[in-house]
Amino acid sequence: MNTVELLALTGGVGGAKLALGLQALLPDDRLACLVNTGDDFDHLGMHISPDIDTLLYTLAGESNQVAGWGRADETWAFMAMLGRMGGPTWFQLGDSDLALHVERTRRLQRGDRLTEVTAHFAACLGIAARILPMSDTAVRTEVLTDSTSLGFQDYFVRLRAEPTLRAVQFRGHESATLTHEALEAITSPSLKAIIICPSNPYLSIDPILSVPGLAATLRRSGVPIVAVSPLIGGRAVKGPTAKIMSELGVPVTPAAIAAHYRGIIDGLVIDIADENDRDACGLPTLVVRTLMETLQDRITLAEQTVAFAQTLPRR
């Protein structure tokens, strides 16, 4: 049944917050989330999909609200013992979290697609929304610095996003294909809007948009596409978005976000702290509070964003 009404493009933590708000509006399979898998990597023999897991845990109500990543009530016995045994401990793997990596790897190795594994996990966690990997093909985000090319997790986790970023590339993207599940969501006759969540545009949303044909398919859907700016007053709530924009020589402003998404989006939601930048955006903007501290903040921003999208003309 092709009943998708809202499609969200999202990376991990920041995007998942808005996705949770959207889920409160559409608490069934009318919500679809197209999720970045450029951060996926193989570690200790396991296929790890950090953004998909963040979506799963967040939409299941099992995410760690304090840490901002991982599971609530996580335990760390595996990690402590791995450290004692001289194993690599730079990437934190909670005891429960580990089960998803192990079981995902097992299912992928027997031939299941990542989309199928993700749908299975979502069902196990009682999530009705469709959590769709951007592709079942491996696309790997790499960060180019002045001297080297770093795998995403190497850059982001091991080196704490400290190296200066000069460019980003999505290895393998040219041969990636849209899944039929993603295509079904984008082409749903009931689709009302596409929301680009306030994830890092360069590291979380661009990998999704790098899948050949995806951006054009989004445009052809005919529904309004609205992005929520990840910036508040020249800073990102979490993560290196602002630092990266500076390193790329881009002003840390909503106008730069608008320019980045030009040709894709029809409207931009920006924070009240950035109201002065509104006119520079050059497209319809909604100015609201975008900081999502409480669940109600998430729901309110979701409502405002969807309502704003409805005011924009269908193409």
Next chain:
Amino acid sequence: MNTVELLALTGGVGGAKLALGLQALLPDDRLACLVNTGDDFDHLGMHISPDIDTLLYTLAGESNQVAGWGRADETWAFMAMLGRMGGPTWFQLGDSDLALHVERTRRLQRGDRLTEVTAHFAACLGIAARILPMSDTAVRTEVLTDSTSLGFQDYFVRLRAEPTLRAVQFRGHESATLTHEALEAITSPSLKAIIICPSNPYLSIDPILSVPGLAATLRRSGVPIVAVSPLIGGRAVKGPTAKIMSELGVPVTPAAIAAHYRGIIDGLVIDIADENDRDACGLPTLVVRTLMETLQDRITLAEQTVAFAQTLPRR
């Protein structure tokens, strides 16, 4: 430095108890344990070595005394989540235990030998004794029933050793080789005795003896070889030894154990409950209490067994 004075052949739980007693006598690298790896298997992408891990945990003082397997103070968050995610839960993997499987697999895949990985783990756990896999070559114990051939863990764990056993085979044993570490231990000029621990002769000791050249090398060492019977009054303390002997049409007696090890051992330690069977054994026997309930029981039996071995003539 080739200083090995005692060599113990052992499987998991029962054998590890005596190994712990031997470690109390020789709390350094003068004790070597040659361990069954016929139970090893690949599960969820990991190389699991149950008997080696039991030795590691036992000699480190971190084994679960109540369960009789696994680690003390183990937690089970991974397993609970794996079950929620629809993964296979027939083989229990504790959160801390899991770290050894993951790290072992990582090291094997980068080219370390199982013997090297095991030595590394032992060092991490503060164990001075040499814990030596019977071979670095894969040997896999299989149980033949009336209708089928079962992998060891399938038979032992998943089917709880319930199928009737008709024969045991050690797949791959003909191409297995002794490691130079094992050879060094067996040929140590300081070697005083070789102890076959009270493990299951058919499922835990025979795989070790199936490594080509091993039995002959043990004999050529010239030191007394003594086995400790795993039976007490016609029953095994733990595990299916007695059931298997019945299924193989062998009397459940120390004399049958003696016959099984004929040509290998020079003496047998039997329990006081089996004293009447002493003469039927047909070789020197020591009759003592073999039930190891306390640490002192383990140490006493180790002392008695080593002292008994010293009374037997060098060949």
